[in-house]
Amino acid sequence: MKNLKLHVATWILSRFVPARDREALVGDLTEEHARLTAAGRRDAPFGWYLRHVCASIPPLVWAGLARATWPTTLAIALAAFFLTVLMQTFVQWAIRSLAVKVDGPVAMVIFSPLVLLIGYLAERIRRRTSIVFGALLLLTIAAMTVWDLNTGKLHIQRQLPAYLLGLAVICIGVATKRRRSSAR
């Protein structure tokens, strides 16, 4: 029964340890557990083991988050995406307040440099962010296309430039990545 508890505790702990160090960390715990058991203490080894498993999970989770690059990349890409939405709202409001009739593609010409600039800045802050940002833009436009298809009012002339813009933002990330690898 105690062995089963030990196995369960080890399994839970090993979920939070990177594969490279899993063997070493579990081995360290097993070694100390064996030493304490050999010292003849009845319940102390298991208590020691369980205490270390429970106390180890928070720092291991934190270390995992700190080492992972994707949460930061995603956070910057999301910030860029919301900034784009904010910019779009502002540009549309500015056009309306000028009382000028501007159709979709023309608004896109005004809006595109802003999006490309945001994509470029996001890429400068963190690598591969513009790829995630571009993917978010493409997903949003795709969702809008699906919505239009369902309602039977497809505005492809408005959405096609947006698709191209999303791809252009991704290209910024790819081009920067290539430039970095050729500079090395």
Added chain:
Amino acid sequence: MAYFFYYSKQMSKRDESLGSVEHIVLLAVMRLGNEAYGITVLQEIESIAGRSLSIGTVYATLWRLESKGFVKSAAGEPTAERGGRAKRYFRVTAEGKSAVCRAQDSILKLSSGLTDLQLGK
């Protein structure tokens, strides 16, 4: 714009300072020499410094030190008492040694001239 890029570069730069736990772990690895691996580092800290850490904290700190370039690790030999699992040995690099020297130096400089009263003794 120039300031923006300056700060983004500074943020991505490697942090070369030592936290208090990092300092202790690094000293323990230095003391242990060729015998520094997870559990021995933990025991050294407990027996010498009297601080109780979890094995997870020790490993998380060692990973952080490794990413800063202050320690290097290598896989060791598997043993029977470890259930056939290999050890991971850690050793301090030259950068790690100079980081310890810098940290010790600043502590000495800051604490010099303090009276017992100020230290609360």
